[in-house]
Amino acid sequence: MNGRNRKRAAGLAALLLLILLTGCGAFYDVRPEEAEETGEDAWTEENGGLVIVGFSQIGSESIWRTANTNSMQRALTKERGYFLIFNNARQKQENQIKAIRSFISQRVDYIVFSPITESGWDTVLEEAKEAGIPVILADRKVDADASLYTTWVGPDTVKEGENAARWLEGNLKEKNRQNDDINIVILQGTLGASSEMGRTAGFVSIAARYHNWHILDCQTGDFTTAKGKEVMQQFLRKYPDIDVVVSQNDDMTFGAIEAIEEAGMTTGIGGDITIISFDAVKEALELVQAGKINVDIECNPEQGEYIEKVIRMLEAGEPVEKEYVVEEKIFTFRNVSQYLDERTY
Numbered sequence: 001m002n003g004r005n006r007k008r009a010a011g012l013a014a015l016l017l018l019i020l021l022t023g024c025g026a027f028y029d030v031r032p033e034e035a036e037e038t039g040e041d042a043w044t045e046e047n048g049g050l051v052i053v054g055f056s057q058i059g060s061e062s063i064w065r066t067a068n069t070n071s072m073q074r075a076l077t078k079e080r081g082y083f084l085i086f087n088n089a090r091q092k093q094e095n096q097i098k099a100i101r102s103f104i105s106q107r108v109d110y111i112v113f114s115p116i117t118e119s120g121w122d123t124v125l126e127e128a129k130e131a132g133i134p135v136i137l138a139d140r141k142v143d144a145d146a147s148l149y150t151t152w153v154g155p156d157t158v159k160e161g162e163n164a165a166r167w168l169e170g171n172l173k174e175k176n177r178q179n180d181d182i183n184i185v186i187l188q189g190t191l192g193a194s195s196e197m198g199r200t201a202g203f204v205s206i207a208a209r210y211h212n213w214h215i216l217d218c219q220t221g222d223f224t225t226a227k228g229k230e231v232m233q234q235f236l237r238k239y240p241d242i243d244v245v246v247s248q249n250d251d252m253t254f255g256a257i258e259a260i261e262e263a264g265m266t267t268g269i270g271g272d273i274t275i276i277s278f279d280a281v282k283e284a285l286e287l288v289q290a291g292k293i294n295v296d297i298e299c300n301p302e303q304g305e306y307i308e309k310v311i312r313m314l315e316a317g318e319p320v321e322k323e324y325v326v327e328e329k330i331f332t333f334r335n336v337s338q339y340l341d342e343r344t345y
């Protein structure tokens with residue numbers, strides 16, 4: 001028996017004990033509804049040679065998130081040598097911690113997880129380290145010591161926020177409004193998430209250079225359409241003269257546009273309120289094409305292939321980088337048509 005098989009045998013024995021103790025019949029914590037989502041099935045003998053990856057996903061709050069989950073599931077298939085255990089934490093850090101602990105007790109080969117917020121991970125990451133299981137962070141970052149994880153794959157969200165502000169600089173110049181007072185509201189994502197913090201910091205760092213850019217308010221819409229709409233309604237009640245909405249994901253943008261239209265105003269090119277959005281999912285790109293969203297700063301959810309490659313390198317004993325930044329574009333009315341057809345999510 002080699003190291004991995006020995007480890008696996010011990011893991012299976014522990015699992016069997018767990019099943020006997022809990023009376024739970026399903027292997028590897030794949031609950032029926034998740035099995036459906038993932039197309040996952042139970043562990044069998046013939047899966048013996050597969051690399052086991054436990055993936056703790058944040059939830060399904062946005063179209064982007066679903067695309068991210070799909071990307072992971074497409075990359076880590078049995079055909080390519082993986083057994084993927086998928087867990088949906090339904091927006092709760094405690095569920096993510098539970099899932100990671102369960103991956104540790106199942107002795108998976110790799111733990112991949114997308115941390116809902118940056119803080120609060122030290123203890124569970126220490127536990128993974130002690131168990132000798134490499135941890136790969138996907139999408140969002142942690143503020144824990146870098147020795148507690150192997151690598152991170154994700155977007156440069158500070159740059160995304162800066163790009164949003166740079167676009168606004170150019171747009172105001174084009175409209176010859178660079179000296180006007182510009183009232184801005186920011187719909188933030190989940191507070192404390194690295195994507196929220198990065199996008200806020202990036203945008204604000206450039207906005208601070210302009211005495212005529214006024215950030216009236218920043219509130220979280222939790223990356224969801226319903227909350228985005230609710231917060232936008234509050235903004236509209238409070239501030240009669242909003243020029244620009246910076247909405248940190250497309251789902252919140254859909255809600256914000258609804259709120260603005262219900263209030264009898266228009267958005268986008270030639271509209272009352274300029275809309276800056278993030279993610280660039282197909283539905284939003286269609287609104288860019290229709291002129292209702294002025295600019296969409298892409299955030300690339302296709303991280304599965306990067307992660308699979310990192311795992312392959314680790315399996316081969318090759319050194320990996322500490323960070324892999326995914327590639328991203330910026331979409332406006334001018335360039336969106338050429339990309340729309342190929343967008344799958």
Ligand code: GYE
Nearest residue numbers: 062064065195223249299
């Ligand atoms: O922009 C948003 C999602 O962390 C980059 O999370 C991710 C963000 C993404 O729910 O739609």
